Amino acid sequence: RCKDPIVKDWPIVGMLPQLLFNLWHIHDYVTPLLTNASRTTNFKGPWFSRMNYLVIADPMNIHYTMSKNFGNYIKGPEFREIFEPFGEGVLTMDSEVWRYSRELLHSVFKSRRFERFMEKTVRNKLDACLLPLLDEVERQGVEVDLQEVFNRFNFDNISSIVLGFDPKSLAFDFPNVTCEKAFNEAEEFIFYRHIVPRPIWKFQKWLGVGPEKKMAEASATFDKFLRESIASNRGRAWDDRNNDQCDLITLLMRHEEGKDRANDKFLRDTASSLFIAGKDTITSALTWLFWLVATHPYVEAKILQEMKTKDNNNNNNVYLHGAICEALRLYPPIPFERKQALNDDVLPSGHEVKGNTTILFSFYTMGRDEDIWGKDCLEFKPERWISESGHIIHVPSYKFICFNAGPRNCLGKNFTFVQLKMVANAIFDRYHIQVVEDHHVSTAHSIVLLMKHGLKAHVFFSKPLNGLNHIAISTWGPK
């Protein structure tokens, strides 16, 4: 049993009933409990499960485990087991295999050529699909689920960027695209594996029943899609006429030519990891950003004012940058992260860690901690990120944790900001978004922080910028 439980610790079943009972609002439920328990506490599941977690939301402990004593905190075999349907890529591996993948991807991500290719891909998708779709929504006066729009937009983008193939899932009639559906389903079941005791899902998997059966089918379909795409890339990669082909898999094939590692499994695992890392995360960020801006007219007015005064160079959008950071702080796309301790250790807070303990980091709680962000931490205030001289205020990653900290920080952070700004600039410039009245916003059960009922909205062509003066900045603005 737990020494100082933050919720009732029942005999046999531990704290699991409390967790399941509050699953519908788990992040908001955990946040005050965790901050009251000095931001580091134990969670115990049923006696037969291995659900004995140390839950952390303390910046010093985060800094220590993610950077200073990085070597003692690994992803570990249980994490890999949960994500096994998505292979063994950079997201789940440890030690040399992780280091090799990370360095390789890092070298590709920082190349100007690949950056340009990513930007061009997103730009093309925006112009050719996203904006025409929203135009049609406006013309027909229908309501649209913006989260589903962003979801498909990102699936097509990540597929084009990683595999050089656009599955064209984004269209006005939301077509049924098998690989897109299969990826979403497989990812949904990963959440199930996080909350159901391991012996139970392992048994279901062994029997091939329930969610595990569906997971196996969905991941086989997605794997087939990856195999076929990579096979067609192999043909293209060595054809001199395709020298300007710069999707990630083609670049890796060229880079790794003749090396044992560049086999199909390595390429598939890498591609799979990037779909997980880069698809729903950006969907989540865009959805919460658009909802926050739509429900804070003052912020919308300031974003438009900034767009009017600056040219549309993404680097100049300080206020928009602040709004994006603020959305990521309040709604971190990855609300929880998981690691495992190798050896016994003592955290800066004095908490003891036994070797093999699973650590859960609550990024959601960190974003809503008064000690880090002040008394107004629950308010959406882009101004918080802007200094008196008009520059973005830097907050260290162990406090603004949404992209992770230390040697395993997010490789897609820069690209994320570029993409979010491109989409935000394009949409805010052209439309006014109005969330459907009484639309119920709550979080879905998933490893990425998505909206359970999507983001239902109406889209209107913007009035001329001057027309927005009706939004009285002084009335709506932060105090």
Ligand code: HEM
């Ligand atoms: C809003 C968008 C994003 C957020 C909030 C985000 C956040 C994160 C977080 C928290 C991690 C650590 C995960 C873990 O260790 O379990 C991570 C890792 C990673 N991210 Fe992102 N990410 C975003 C977008 C992207 C994009 C667009 C890409 C690439 C296309 C990407 C590539 C990666 C990779 C490769 C890793 C693994 C790094 C490693 O383990 O060494 N991310 N990201």
